[in-house]
Amino acid sequence: MGTGSDERPIGLFDSGVGGLTVLSEVRRRLPAEATVYLGDGARTPYGPRPADDVRRFTLECADWLLAQDVKLLILACNTATSQALPQVRDRSPVPVLGVVRPGAVSAAASTRAGHVGVIATAGTVASGAYPAAIGEADARLIVTQQACPELVPLVEAGEMSGPRAEGLLHGYLGELLAADPDIDTLLLGCTHYPLLRPLIEAEVGPGVAVVDSAFTAALAAEDLLEALRARSSSGSSRHRVATTGPVEAFSAVAGRVFGAELPAVERAAVEGV
Amino acid sequence: MGTGSDERPIGLFDSGVGGLTVLSEVRRRLPAEATVYLGDGARTPYGPRPADDVRRFTLECADWLLAQDVKLLILACNTATSQALPQVRDRSPVPVLGVVRPGAVSAAASTRAGHVGVIATAGTVASGAYPAAIGEADARLIVTQQACPELVPLVEAGEMSGPRAEGLLHGYLGELLAADPDIDTLLLGCTHYPLLRPLIEAEVGPGVAVVDSAFTAALAAEDLLEALRARSSSGSSRHRVATTGPVEAFSAVAGRVFGAELPAVERAAVEGV
Incomplete structure (x- = not known):
């Protein structure tokens, strides 16, 4: 100091x-x-x-x-x-x-409906770290997670666009929004996912704010x-x-x-x- | 560590x-x-x-x-x-x-419309600290400030409710929302203001998210x-x-x-x- x-x-x-x-x-x-x-x-x-x-x-x-x-x-x-x-x-x-806590705090600040969606790897989802951190920021929030095991291999292979990336995101995000249609904030719970952000935003539409933990x-x-x-x-x-x-x-x-x-x-x- | x-x-x-x-x-x-x-x-x-x-x-x-x-x-x-x-x-x-930076970051995460309102003391408004900090978080945001010089004396006098508090807030917040009707996030840029939060929320309505720097x-x-x-x-x-x-x-x-x-x-x- x-x-x-x-x-x-x-x-x-x-x-x-x-x-x-x-x-x-x-x-x-x-x-x-x-x-x-x-x-x-x-x-x-x-x-x-x-x-x-x-x-x-x-x-x-x-x-x-x-x-x-x-x-x-x-x-x-x-x-x-x-x-x-x-x-x-x-x-x-x-x-x-x-990277978990800063993203969780921003997601808690972002939601109006009180419903937050999190996409992450299978390990992150299983750890429960995001629901815990979002709950610490605001215990009233409802958090729904979706594991997206195929996305990191996709990005590591350099496939940041194209029909395969779009198809995978359509499946994962469709499942998440079917599980909780009131989600108005989507937290990208993996540092690879900002590289897919344009596709993610196109898939969820303007009604869902995308929060980026990077x-x-x-x-x-x-x-x-x-x-x-x-x-x-x-x-x-x-x-x-x-x-x-x-x-x-x-x-x-x-x-x-x-x-x-x-x-x-x-x-x-x-x-x- | x-x-x-x-x-x-x-x-x-x-x-x-x-x-x-x-x-x-x-x-x-x-x-x-x-x-x-x-x-x-x-x-x-x-x-x-x-x-x-x-x-x-x-x-x-x-x-x-x-x-x-x-x-x-x-x-x-x-x-x-x-x-x-x-x-x-x-x-x-x-x-x-x-207290400025954490509130600014949350306000930037909260807005959908990209229009943030800040209420604060005359000194804080004149310093430009909030527009600067919110702009650092996201340079695209439009920030409108409203100085509320009567609110701290009001709270220090213990008047957290009643017609005088309501009247003052009606004036200040009406002026702010007239200056930018697209504001969808209101940052309480003074640690006294959370004590007036119920009155503030009633005045701005559910369409404006209130972010609290405390x-x-x-x-x-x-x-x-x-x-x-x-x-x-x-x-x-x-x-x-x-x-x-x-x-x-x-x-x-x-x-x-x-x-x-x-x-x-x-x-x-x-x-x-």
Whole structure:
């Protein structure tokens, strides 16, 4: 605090490329900050994995990011947040932000009808993290979840549009809105899903507000650095992106999404992979 | 962070009794936490005062709270936040939260039409803090402000209902909605205003969502303590309430609002008062 500043990078973790949506928002809001991003490309997707595996993988990846001397660690992955946030916080010497709470608070603020829909991976849905976090924000809200197991593999394969993506979303969102037709707010409970946002908005129509946890997580990161007086003051931001898996495959998908913004992808030697 | 906990109290500051709405939310969400509240009863209201005075008074009161060994300082006053937050952060060895940003983020999440109304004190309106913070959350939003100089004196006088309160609100809110009839979200940009919430909701009708910065500030405090691993673990919470002015007058108003929850009010010897 005091008049301090902190030049260390912000670390971001995701199972794959989805957390790049959070990175993109963090870079837009905090252009002076250096960043290090790690995607666990070798073990993505996390959604269908048992909670114990998600916890172990997340801790292994968090250790790698902490070894890069980050000042703040963002779990830019809803599955990892919902299943491993307390464990990562126990281990970390720096503050750790998850993506569940900021999105839940925004969804609670957004709904008028009091009916919120959540789409997420099977693991996130099973964890119950979103209904719990939305209920903490406002206990009167009615939350309906829909697991969308095919969407992360779709995005990781680079298929952000086309008939297959549209068909899958039509099925998932149709099921959700049939389960609760009063839903007026849809929370994207996975950092991959903002990449499908145009298709999602077209499917649900203008009566349903779409809340994006990548955007809200970046706001929360900014708030935390402000409160801690830990913003960078040098402005000589440097950006690193790493994956535990094959560099070429990760670069191809990530580059299709982020274009020229993406730095050369490194291979990260994470213990346990 | 690590497995840490922190038994020191949370400090809250307001120009008067309004910040007790934030205290109330903090106590509800964080029942294990000790708190120290300071109201600058001798110099309330801050709304019409020059910015230099607000800054000096706020820093004097912040010094008193910091001397109580708080772990987190909440400026539970929108006028103080909008005019003195950076200065308090520069001086404070502990994190400082304001009430402007959390409310702005929730208001941005709430609006569908993209038109947000803000009611606040003259000082907060003149500072431009809310249009700036709402614009940072979403640059496309249209923000219309209405200064309500009579409301803080009304609440400090204990007049939370009745024809005078209704008449004032009818005038202020009528003017705001005439200036922009498309407003669908109304941000209560002063911590006193949640005490008038039933009258405000009746005046604007169900088509306008009311966002309350006391509620959102308490959520932000909880998030910050979680991220820092600085929650209390003892649960032996102790609550102190102090004022720079006459204890009897403060107790009378505060007690009418908070009833049995309110501890015995102390007189605080703040430098400069």
